[in-house]
Amino acid sequence: MAPVRSWHSFTLLSEQITKIEVSYFFGSLTIAVNCSIQRTTLPFVITVVVSVLLAAYLVGHPRILKSVDGLNTTLDKVGRRSV
16 A cells, blocks of 8 residues: 555545645634634734734744655555465
């Protein structure tokens, strides 16, 4: 069996989704929920928005998670004589 790339991308309904798109989705969801809750203080909203944007930048930066992007994992290997 061929090596499988881990944490780079996965398939959802035949469309490939990258780790950057996943982080953007959950980040935007976090921002939307925190901004829509009534009685949320402005400093808290600003802190959450800045934290989410910083995390999305760090996840998407090519130098920071370079080792994770190129990780290969072999799930199973069968010898040629076994088949």
